[in-house]
Amino acid sequence: MFGISEPNILEQGEAGDQFINEDQPQVRITRNQTDPNWIVDGVDSIEISYESNDRFRVEYWGYMTGRLWITHDGVNELKQTFLDDRDEIPGWTLSTELTELPDWFPVPDDIPSPVTCSECGSEVSVTEVTAPLSGGLQDRYCPDCWSSVRDGT
Ligand SMILES: [Zn+2]
Structure with a gap:
């Protein structure tokens, strides 16, 4: 497991x-x-x-x-x-x-870097990005752009 x-x-x-x-x-x-x-x-x-x-x-x-x-x-x-x-x-x-991090926990090899919002070009952390998969393409949205896209405004 x-x-x-x-x-x-x-x-x-x-x-x-x-x-x-x-x-x-x-x-x-x-x-x-x-x-x-x-x-x-x-x-x-x-x-x-x-x-x-x-x-x-x-x-x-x-x-x-x-x-x-x-x-x-x-x-x-x-x-x-x-x-x-x-x-x-x-x-x-x-x-x-x-x-x-306590010393018994190994430090991860890779710390993910921010990604770029496909809409406004701002940098967004990987934990805040919204990246819906559609037709094999994956757009990336910052929280602001995602709320506009989702609400169709
Ligand atoms: Zn954006």
Whole structure:
């Protein structure tokens, strides 16, 4: 699951109550949904928390929810699956600021750069762009242009 190999998954569980002791830093990865017409039926958010040097808790939610406990190698595998995406507009992004990444979480190889709005030419972050697919073409809109396009104004 999530590209984590079997030996690195220590335990799996159902989603439950929030853990009370949350003083450890967490890392959050979220699905970067840029196509408004695309319906997501999987997981859209993942949070990783430290429990010990070789035990990390992963909570995921969306259409599917649950928990996993993984090793430190598993954390690396998870990061490769979700954050080493080399598409210009990645499917997943790190919601935790790089400066707030705990030292047990590997820094992603690629930090996505802003893309250009096809309408007004301004630079827009990959998490704010709207990029509907139509007939194989993918236009990119900043939030302002997208609201005009969507409303047909
Ligand atoms: Zn624009």
